[in-house]
Amino acid sequence: MPKQHFLYLIILFFLSCTKEEDPLPLDCAGINGGNSICGCMDSTAFNYNSDATHDDGSCQVHVDNGDFYLSFNGSNSNVDLGDMIDQGSYTKAAWVKRYYGYAVNNNIISGNTGHALFAPQSQGAKLSAGHNGDYFIVQDTDSIPEGVWTFVAVTYDANVASGTMTLYTNGVSGCTSHRSGASR
Incomplete structure (x- = not known):
C-alpha cells in the first residue's frame, strides 16, 4: 500500500x-x-x-489651439491668398524665423498689385518694404536675426504727408518714410 x-x-x-x-x-x-x-x-x-x-x-x-506655423524650404514655397490688400492704406504683419540661405528674397508678404514686405539676402537680410516698383521705400538698418522668431510689420498711410510707410520689428518702429514716392 x-x-x-x-x-x-x-x-x-x-x-x-x-x-x-x-x-x-x-x-x-x-x-x-x-x-x-x-x-x-x-x-x-x-x-x-x-x-x-x-x-x-x-x-x-x-494643432488644437490655433498656434501653428508654416515652414518653407525656399523652393517654390508660398501661400497664395489672392489680392487681398487694398490699394489705399494697409498694414502687413507676420512672425518670421529666418534661416540663412533658404531664399534669396526672404519674401514675407507680397502681392500681385505691386507691393512687398521682405528681407532680401542682397540687402543683408534687412527688413524692407515698398510698392509701385520701388520696393525699398523703407529699409531697416539691422538684419532680421537668424533662427529667432521675430515680429515684423509695415504700415502705410496714404493720407499722411502724401504717403507714410513705417517698418516695425518686435513692435519697435525702425524706419519711416514720408515722401511722394511712397504714395500708392
Missing part, C-alpha cells in the same frame, strides 16, 4: 505542476495577442495615420 500512495503522490505532483503556456505577445497598445495598429490618430497632425486604431502619442505639429 505504501508504494501505491507514493505512486499517487507522484501523479498528483506532476498534474499540479503543469507548465503554463507562454503568454501571447503584447501589441503596441499593450493587449496580449492584440492586433492594434499604432500611429497618430489626430487628423490635424502632419503624420496622421488613417489606418491607426490606437494613438501612440507620435503626432507631430498637433
Whole structure:
C-alpha cells in the first residue's frame, strides 16, 4: 500500500505542476495577442495615420489651439491668398524665423498689385518694404536675426504727408518714410 500512495503522490505532483503556456505577445497598445495598429490618430497632425486604431502619442505639429506655423524650404514655397490688400492704406504683419540661405528674397508678404514686405539676402537680410516698383521705400538698418522668431510689420498711410510707410520689428518702429514716392 505504501508504494501505491507514493505512486499517487507522484501523479498528483506532476498534474499540479503543469507548465503554463507562454503568454501571447503584447501589441503596441499593450493587449496580449492584440492586433492594434499604432500611429497618430489626430487628423490635424502632419503624420496622421488613417489606418491607426490606437494613438501612440507620435503626432507631430498637433494643432488644437490655433498656434501653428508654416515652414518653407525656399523652393517654390508660398501661400497664395489672392489680392487681398487694398490699394489705399494697409498694414502687413507676420512672425518670421529666418534661416540663412533658404531664399534669396526672404519674401514675407507680397502681392500681385505691386507691393512687398521682405528681407532680401542682397540687402543683408534687412527688413524692407515698398510698392509701385520701388520696393525699398523703407529699409531697416539691422538684419532680421537668424533662427529667432521675430515680429515684423509695415504700415502705410496714404493720407499722411502724401504717403507714410513705417517698418516695425518686435513692435519697435525702425524706419519711416514720408515722401511722394511712397504714395500708392
